[in-house]
Amino acid sequence: MITLLEARGIGKRFGGLTALEDVSLTIRQGEVYGLIGPNGAGKTTFFNVLTGSYVPEAGEFVFEGAELPLGKPHRVVGAGIARTFQNIRLFRELSALENVMCGHHIRTRAGLWGILSQNRHTREEERLTTERAFELLRYVGIEAVADRVARNLSYGDQRRLEIARALATEPRLLALDEPAAGMNATETGQLRGLIEQIRQDGITVLLIEHDVKLVMGLCDRVAVLDFGRKIAEDVPAAVQKDPAVIAAYLGGGPRHGQ
Amino acid sequence: MEILLQQIVNGLVVGSVYALVALGYTMVYGILGLINFAHGEVLMIGALTALQTIGVIQRVSPDMAPLAQLAFALGVAVPVCMALGFLMERLAYRRLRNAPRLAPLITAIGVSFLLQTLAMIIWGRNYHTFPQLISTEPLEPVAGVFVTPVQLAIVGVSVALMVGLLLLVNRTRLGRAMRATAENHRVASLMGVDVNGIIAATFVIGAGLAAVAGVMFGANYGIAHYAMGSLPGLKAFTAAVLGGIGNLGGAMVGGIVLGLVESLGAGYIEHLSFGFLNSSYQDIFAFLILGLVLIFRPTGLLGERVSDRA
Amino acid sequence: MNKLPLFPASLPGKAQWVLLIVLALAAPVLAGYFGRTWVRVLDFALLYMLLALGLNLVVGFAGLLDLGYIAFYAVGAYTWAFLGSPHFEVHWPFWAILPLGAGFAALAGIILGFPVLRLRGDYLAIVTLGFGEIVRIFMNNLNYPVNITNGPQGINGLDPLVLFGWDLSRALGLGGLQVHSLYLYYYFFLLCVAGAVVFIHRVQVSRIGRAWAAMREDELAAKAIGIDTRAMKLLAFALGATFGGVAGGLFGSFQGFVSPESFSLMESIAVLTMVVFGGMGNIAGAIVGALVLTFLPELLRHIAVPVQQSLFGQVLLDPEVLRMLLLSLAMILMMLAKPEGLVPARARYSRTAHLEGRA
Numbered sequence: 001m002i003t004l005l006e007a008r009g010i011g012k013r014f015g016g017l018t019a020l021e022d023v024s025l026t027i028r029q030g031e032v033y034g035l036i037g038p039n040g041a042g043k044t045t046f047f048n049v050l051t052g053s054y055v056p057e058a059g060e061f062v063f064e065g066a067e068l069p070l071g072k073p074h075r076v077v078g079a080g081i082a083r084t085f086q087n088i089r090l091f092r093e094l095s096a097l098e099n100v101m102c103g104h105h106i107r108t109r110a111g112l113w114g115i116l117s118q119n120r121h122t123r124e125e126e127r128l129t130t131e132r133a134f135e136l137l138r139y140v141g142i143e144a145v146a147d148r149v150a151r152n153l154s155y156g157d158q159r160r161l162e163i164a165r166a167l168a169t170e171p172r173l174l175a176l177d178e179p180a181a182g183m184n185a186t187e188t189g190q191l192r193g194l195i196e197q198i199r200q201d202g203i204t205v206l207l208i209e210h211d212v213k214l215v216m217g218l219c220d221r222v223a224v225l226d227f228g229r230k231i232a233e234d235v236p237a238a239v240q241k242d243p244a245v246i247a248a249y250l251g252g253g254p255r256h257g258q
Numbered sequence: 259m260e261i262l263l264q265q266i267v268n269g270l271v272v273g274s275v276y277a278l279v280a281l282g283y284t285m286v287y288g289i290l291g292l293i294n295f296a297h298g299e300v301l302m303i304g305a306l307t308a309l310q311t312i313g314v315i316q317r318v319s320p321d322m323a324p325l326a327q328l329a330f331a332l333g334v335a336v337p338v339c340m341a342l343g344f345l346m347e348r349l350a351y352r353r354l355r356n357a358p359r360l361a362p363l364i365t366a367i368g369v370s371f372l373l374q375t376l377a378m379i380i381w382g383r384n385y386h387t388f389p390q391l392i393s394t395e396p397l398e399p400v401a402g403v404f405v406t407p408v409q410l411a412i413v414g415v416s417v418a419l420m421v422g423l424l425l426l427v428n429r430t431r432l433g434r435a436m437r438a439t440a441e442n443h444r445v446a447s448l449m450g451v452d453v454n455g456i457i458a459a460t461f462v463i464g465a466g467l468a469a470v471a472g473v474m475f476g477a478n479y480g481i482a483h484y485a486m487g488s489l490p491g492l493k494a495f496t497a498a499v500l501g502g503i504g505n506l507g508g509a510m511v512g513g514i515v516l517g518l519v520e521s522l523g524a525g526y527i528e529h530l531s532f533g534f535l536n537s538s539y540q541d542i543f544a545f546l547i548l549g550l551v552l553i554f555r556p557t558g559l560l561g562e563r564v565s566d567r568a
Numbered sequence: 569m570n571k572l573p574l575f576p577a578s579l580p581g582k583a584q585w586v587l588l589i590v591l592a593l594a595a596p597v598l599a600g601y602f603g604r605t606w607v608r609v610l611d612f613a614l615l616y617m618l619l620a621l622g623l624n625l626v627v628g629f630a631g632l633l634d635l636g637y638i639a640f641y642a643v644g645a646y647t648w649a650f651l652g653s654p655h656f657e658v659h660w661p662f663w664a665i666l667p668l669g670a671g672f673a674a675l676a677g678i679i680l681g682f683p684v685l686r687l688r689g690d691y692l693a694i695v696t697l698g699f700g701e702i703v704r705i706f707m708n709n710l711n712y713p714v715n716i717t718n719g720p721q722g723i724n725g726l727d728p729l730v731l732f733g734w735d736l737s738r739a740l741g742l743g744g745l746q747v748h749s750l751y752l753y754y755y756f757f758l759l760c761v762a763g764a765v766v767f768i769h770r771v772q773v774s775r776i777g778r779a780w781a782a783m784r785e786d787e788l789a790a791k792a793i794g795i796d797t798r799a800m801k802l803l804a805f806a807l808g809a810t811f812g813g814v815a816g817g818l819f820g821s822f823q824g825f826v827s828p829e830s831f832s833l834m835e836s837i838a839v840l841t842m843v844v845f846g847g848m849g850n851i852a853g854a855i856v857g858a859l860v861l862t863f864l865p866e867l868l869r870h871i872a873v874p875v876q877q878s879l880f881g882q883v884l885l886d887p888e889v890l891r892m893l894l895l896s897l898a899m900i901l902m903m904l905a906k907p908e909g910l911v912p913a914r915a916r917y918s919r920t921a922h923l924e925g926r927a
Contacts, residue, residue: 052791097918097920102778104775105779106793112776115774122774130918133918165793
């Protein structure tokens, strides 16, 4: 199995608070990799460091054999890693279609001159972006609301739109931050189907989730964070039985710093 | 050497005025995250109202002692400005508290513009002379430096007000409520704080300080007119940022520092620029400082304190 | 064809456009019927449209509140003053000066843009305001020790617009009719505005327009999908400034003199008011805002003075004050009552004709 992303010794501090400490993990190509842990464990911080919103104090990422630029979100996306947000950050006044088209920005090249002169290359690119965006809307199942303004979409549709937008950046690793939050059982089932489909289409998925059923059923491997440290990294069945993990979720047992 | 000391004195005087106005900016920003663009105009209204009052007094009872006239003028100008501050918040800003980012700022700009226009209508476009109620005759020079009673009064009153404000914020219930609201509106209201009232109080207090600053500004420079508030307002905002926005001590320090830099800069600018620039460029300093601070140390000298409106 | 905002919806798209073109071509004739001053007002309205369109690009599309926008106007105008007037005894043709003015303005935009890139909204506003003021202070004071800008008196005798031998400041004889220079300038300015609209519309419905919209809506999310927000902000500043620069050059040639007074903070705010009042973020809004807020003060000026004379025997509110009052009230009331502005059309950043027959 090929390693897609390797995190080595990632450390992140905010003033006196250590959010991540010496976190190392390996994500293999083609798998669905879960990142779990109690609230405040540092999962979203890890996402933020990976995608360049924060600069880590220590450690590095190796993605597809090359070192990932730190602290530069748009270059991380350029390298092939896209993310969604825990509390949905769509472009609310743009239509669903336009939201997805924005995701295609980084894979297109038309410059000011081409746009002003509307030369053939620019028009082709624009057509391609529009069609690709529509295809992605269909892929996640919301093509019917392509023209609707994002803030008027239902919660479930908004979540799917965010995934479509991330897919428009043509990532090889898709990082989803709690995609099932606020969803009922049916919707979660549909989400699971979508993620399976994404994996089948060759995109590796990194997933932060609290929904145990979803994680256990979907993820090939899982890493557990607690107080900023990785305390387990294995297949879900093994992690479920790991005493350190149980202790982290339920309290009691040895704690970081004691 | 005397020149240097003289410039320092001048800088301290101007700096105290900036500090008073900066306090208003910093308090409002700390509590609402809004730059009250119209705050400089409050300074102007304070000065012109005081001027008007003195004019009336001097016609009605011209024998009143100058200090009494001044006190009277302040007694009118301060409440007027406080009412103005209250109205601004109530009519314009409150409705926009949850509006998208640019809306409150744009409205504040509109309010500022409107106030200038109203002042233009009421007091005309001319420069008015501010009466010399405190002597501007220099006292005995100390170490070759001339200081006038007006300047002493300005610094004295400013210091007194700043101390008063610090005591208010740190030692009273109102102050505690203000600090709590500045940290987090929602939690403060859950603790029983009347958030709307506190916000109104913040505007009112800031406006009162600006009114006094306006009178002092008028007394220091001897003139008052409808556009006198906009540049000092901007500079005072710069001072607030320089010291750390939301931070009261920062506003005071920032004001003094800005005053000093401006004064010294104006004095030495010709030397520094080999005669190319002269003292009429002195307004640039404030903007340059603003730019530099925001690029190199955006949290300001003493660190910023903005509310956590999660 | 897309339907136009403000036009009766019952009219088909094409008819709306025809109506618009006819109105635009006939406007100066209609205005001239009431007196030549109104044609002049129209000319200024067109210049303000250019400014509003440029500022709308920065504020409305990219979401950057630039309060010093008028500085770019000043750069364009003074470039004309330097290169097309007796001041330095340089008289270059318009096709050299205008692009240079635009270029200098764009450069100024980039110089301004660089340091302010990572500032948040309100700080950005103040710093850009400071920039505008600094430019004005320099314009006002660069007459000593070396006289560059002639200080507060400004520079006079700017060359008029001469289009390849055709001097727009001279009336044109058309078979017995004398077409006054004001009309000639109108049609040229109209051409410029039309060009600007096409230009901006193309940028709006492009990856750049979408990137700006994304940045404006949620900068963090925009970065998270790979948009280089720094570059996009610089581009917005530079492009917006270019419009200001061109408008400035045209203004210089039209008015014949420039002075720092025309480029005050108040003017920056006036243009901002036009954008906000008309409807921030869409092209029609900028045009309507500029039109209304250039005409209304002039209308008031013509009504208010005689009315006040007859009612009060004297003029209490002179026209300049009225203009300021109107603008400030327009800004405040619009923000409180209808923040989307007069023309709330949602700007479209995509052409869905590509998808006809898909859904």
